[in-house]
Amino acid sequence: MANKRSTIEDVARVAGVSLMTVSRAINGRPGVGEETRRSVIELAERMGYRPSRVARGLATRRTATLGIVFPDMANPFFAILAKGATDIARAADLNVFIMNTDEDPELELTAFDSLIEEHIDGVIVAASRLPRRRLLEQVSRFGSAVLVNSDIGGPGIANVDVDDRWGILEAVKHLVACGRRRIAFVAGPRESGSARRRLAGYRAGLVRAGMSPEPSLIERCIPDIEGGSRAAAVLLSREPSLDAIIAYNDITAIGVLRGLAESGRRVPADVAVIGVDDVPYAALVRPSLTTLKVDISGLGRLAMGVLLELRAGQELAPMEAIRPQLIIRESA
Amino acid sequence: MANKRSTIEDVARVAGVSLMTVSRAINGRPGVGEETRRSVIELAERMGYRPSRVARGLATRRTATLGIVFPDMANPFFAILAKGATDIARAADLNVFIMNTDEDPELELTAFDSLIEEHIDGVIVAASRLPRRRLLEQVSRFGSAVLVNSDIGGPGIANVDVDDRWGILEAVKHLVACGRRRIAFVAGPRESGSARRRLAGYRAGLVRAGMSPEPSLIERCIPDIEGGSRAAAVLLSREPSLDAIIAYNDITAIGVLRGLAESGRRVPADVAVIGVDDVPYAALVRPSLTTLKVDISGLGRLAMGVLLELRAGQELAPMEAIRPQLIIRESA
DNA sequence: TATAATCGCGTTAGCGCTAACGTAATCTGG
DNA sequence: CCAGATTACGTTAGCGCTAACGCGATTATA
Numbered sequence: 077m078a079n080k081r082s083t084i085e086d087v088a089r090v091a092g093v094s095l096m097t098v099s100r101a102i103n104g105r106p107g108v109g110e111e112t113r114r115s116v117i118e119l120a121e122r123m124g125y126r127p128s129r130v131a132r133g134l135a136t137r138r139t140a141t142l143g144i145v146f147p148d149m150a151n152p153f154f155a156i157l158a159k160g161a162t163d164i165a166r167a168a169d170l171n172v173f174i175m176n177t178d179e180d181p182e183l184e185l186t187a188f189d190s191l192i193e194e195h196i197d198g199v200i201v202a203a204s205r206l207p208r209r210r211l212l213e214q215v216s217r218f219g220s221a222v223l224v225n226s227d228i229g230g231p232g233i234a235n236v237d238v239d240d241r242w243g244i245l246e247a248v249k250h251l252v253a254c255g256r257r258r259i260a261f262v263a264g265p266r267e268s269g270s271a272r273r274r275l276a277g278y279r280a281g282l283v284r285a286g287m288s289p290e291p292s293l294i295e296r297c298i299p300d301i302e303g304g305s306r307a308a309a310v311l312l313s314r315e316p317s318l319d320a321i322i323a324y325n326d327i328t329a330i331g332v333l334r335g336l337a338e339s340g341r342r343v344p345a346d347v348a349v350i351g352v353d354d355v356p357y358a359a360l361v362r363p364s365l366t367t368l369k370v371d372i373s374g375l376g377r378l379a380m381g382v383l384l385e386l387r388a389g390q391e392l393a394p395m396e397a398i399r400p401q402l403i404i405r406e407s408a
Numbered sequence: 409m410a411n412k413r414s415t416i417e418d419v420a421r422v423a424g425v426s427l428m429t430v431s432r433a434i435n436g437r438p439g440v441g442e443e444t445r446r447s448v449i450e451l452a453e454r455m456g457y458r459p460s461r462v463a464r465g466l467a468t469r470r471t472a473t474l475g476i477v478f479p480d481m482a483n484p485f486f487a488i489l490a491k492g493a494t495d496i497a498r499a500a501d502l503n504v505f506i507m508n509t510d511e512d513p514e515l516e517l518t519a520f521d522s523l524i525e526e527h528i529d530g531v532i533v534a535a536s537r538l539p540r541r542r543l544l545e546q547v548s549r550f551g552s553a554v555l556v557n558s559d560i561g562g563p564g565i566a567n568v569d570v571d572d573r574w575g576i577l578e579a580v581k582h583l584v585a586c587g588r589r590r591i592a593f594v595a596g597p598r599e600s601g602s603a604r605r606r607l608a609g610y611r612a613g614l615v616r617a618g619m620s621p622e623p624s625l626i627e628r629c630i631p632d633i634e635g636g637s638r639a640a641a642v643l644l645s646r647e648p649s650l651d652a653i654i655a656y657n658d659i660t661a662i663g664v665l666r667g668l669a670e671s672g673r674r675v676p677a678d679v680a681v682i683g684v685d686d687v688p689y690a691a692l693v694r695p696s697l698t699t700l701k702v703d704i705s706g707l708g709r710l711a712m713g714v715l716l717e718l719r720a721g722q723e724l725a726p727m728e729a730i731r732p733q734l735i736i737r738e739s740a
Numbered sequence: 741t742a743t744a745a746t747c748g749c750g751t752t753a754g755c756g757c758t759a760a761c762g763t764a765a766t767c768t769g770g
Numbered sequence: 771c772c773a774g775a776t777t778a779c780g781t782t783a784g785c786g787c788t789a790a791c792g793c794g795a796t797t798a799t800a
Contacts, residue, residue: 127525130755148491149490156482175494192458415786426750
């Protein structure tokens, strides 16, 4: 096996032309006659010739490879993001290294080092665990970079975001339109940027509806089922009159559903519930969950599209944002 | 930004030694004095020098990069598999290209071409959509390859499998031990290799328990909730006395639960149900689902481990298999 | 003490490709 | 009909690194 691969020189020799003619023919560059080009391409194909991207990378100082750095591809959010991004990259004949950092800043740094060693042309970073300064320093090492859900800028750096604030604002608007007046919010972890933006959306939504956000209607929690369930119980004991709960995400919202059921509240008759993410189970629980769906794949495609523009030299890439969509099901 | 990266030559010049001394020092190879080595490494670090894997790859004809090819990383199975595999690769300081084929044989072929162009050292392939001959032909282009859940062999090719047959056999054994005697099987799609192996396990399990597999207790279906629900109804109408159902996977099993509920059967009192996969939702449904769990991450780690051995020249890699584990919950 | 083995380093020659320039043949236009 | 532009190639010089070999100085061995 592995019968030595043929090189551009082999092709040139057999074709009876120079290296450059083959190179130009293969890469569709001018400077070769149509007939020569066709025959060279055909010969190359017959010989099973495949250009070495490694050699090409060395010669051109562009590798036609990119990198994506995020915490964990076992998390569907990142998996789908990467899928969307690589779909676009593939269409442009670019390969991409996907690096998991396991939420570990040290591993994230070695990932960046590794990508530098691979001489990649650009990088997409989502949910970095590095402090702002360090992150900026790292992404600046690359020719171009796109940051997802971050507001760090600089030359050759673009941003692509989910408009969480806008989404929750829509959710509040929907609940108000349904006649809900005591709307609570389960806020998720304090450190999370998205949690912060969602909370801001909640507050802005209430204000816009002529209400004022009350601290007693806001409860933080660990973003899992148990956390959601407990948060619901806490909110209910503090504000028995509440008639709607918006949760940090769907998992939390499912917990909220449990908590409400255990307290004897009916959903949506007594209390409406809205989650965020539209995870697959959201449609399966009883009652099925009304939720804010983000087109994650679209987010990935957008990020990669912006990166390609950046790579091509279109320096100006303003911040792009993707708006969630309210999926109305039984719970609200 | 992108202030020109320093090369090995820069380091050598500043250090006042030759290129090779730097190369040897950096790569931990013999032929340099301890003192020189330390000072060179320290200088390289201070200068922010990172060796170019591209140049190194050209010079050594080994790229220290690998590839993984599968249909869809938005599918958690593949995402987790890739995660496990890349964890191991990272520990060995290898980078990996992850290629999605979108279930498209054409795209799979271009993925292989692309990986050849990248000159990767080895590849892991899962759920190829290529005919056996073509797949063998493709993976033979690489120095080493590991196939997941396939039985294609050859020089430099190893296999890593989930022992589906054994798993279902265990499930049958468990049901028999619980006193079930009319065990049905929802078989999933006919084309799937895993479906075939699971069916074989079901038959073998019955035989081993002294029963004989009856066609009326086997029903194929589309592997989604609707399909599972319908299959349960069909089985029930054909064999009202059945007291257990093993489903192709958890999604199907959840459908089966629905179907049984709609027919007024209680689970597990009247009918026991077992799924396969242990998807997160399996623990959330009512009753919670007894299922066969596969350590997918372990499968990925195993695959990558075998690939690394192959790459290192340990030619002999017999077929390795991972056995599912029966997670006993309420449904059985 | 002579000889071989070892150590610590340097030099040379590529790996496979392309950028940049060179050159002969053909074309174009006034 | 001839200068200048254009076309269709070829040649040369690297990209950044390492394999392989070279070579003097030190150390072990007979």
